[in-house]
Amino acid sequence: MNPVNTKPYELPPDAVWLITGCSSGIGREIASLVASKPNQRLIATARNPSSLSYLPNTNPNILKLAIDVASVGSVDAAFAAGAKHFGKDFCLDVVVNNAGYSLSGDTEAATEEEIHEEMETLFFGTARVTVHAIEVMRQAKDHRGGLVFNISSLAGLCGFPGHAYYHAGKFAVEGFTESVAREMHPDWNINFCIVEPSGVNTNFEGQSKVHTKPHPAYAADDMPSRKLETFVNKATGSSVVIEPSAVAGTIFTIASRGECIPLRLPLGVVAWKLARSKFVDLLGELDTVKELSVMGQAI
Known part of the structure; x- marks a missing residue:
């Protein structure tokens, strides 16, 4: 299997960052942090x-643009505007795919429109920005490589009740990113990092979270989705919730520390513990089904 992120990444002193979803939360904090750094350039x-x-x-080092990642034309226009603003030798160094929202609620109640809008933003939007970025990075005249952060979630690793299509979008982002990362030639030095935070103290429960219409078959308090909602509501504001400024600081540290980039990065105590628990449990499940899996073949 082709290895990924094999060389240390050196953030250029005049790096150009493109960040989606900068209106609030994680995106706003990353944009603010990059804007505060001398000579770093920001879209x-x-x-x-x-x-x-x-x-x-x-x-002049900051360019503010409207972009709808669900629109091919909008993404094309944003990249063209970035190239025009920063000149003909435009190099894109760091991309943070942060745009997205959660679709939560009873899966049976989700409409076709809600499902497609969620996947279009979470997955297809991330994919089209990533592919654009790769093209710019590999064609740069000085071949200085690049770094793509795709903001996933603990929901990209573990599935919980009541968020099936959000999980589907984040799982898709993870598989897409890992596959694309393995397509890169090592000489290009194009790196990828899947960031997997657990609960973040943002307005995610407000404008960034859409609820499906409740389904009466799932309304009882003892239904798994209702139990999870109760647990999450109690945890909101607790010490296990991550501040978006901490996420932004970690992302900037990864980009600037001059080391190899991790392909996956669970963020927060909850994310790290649940991610580790999932893979430990998966190893146990593999042992349980070993005889069925190998179908008599030698290992």
């Missing part, structure tokens, strides 16, 4: 560019 994007007013308008 900050959001569906509504007025939500980027926290960034200065007079700094």
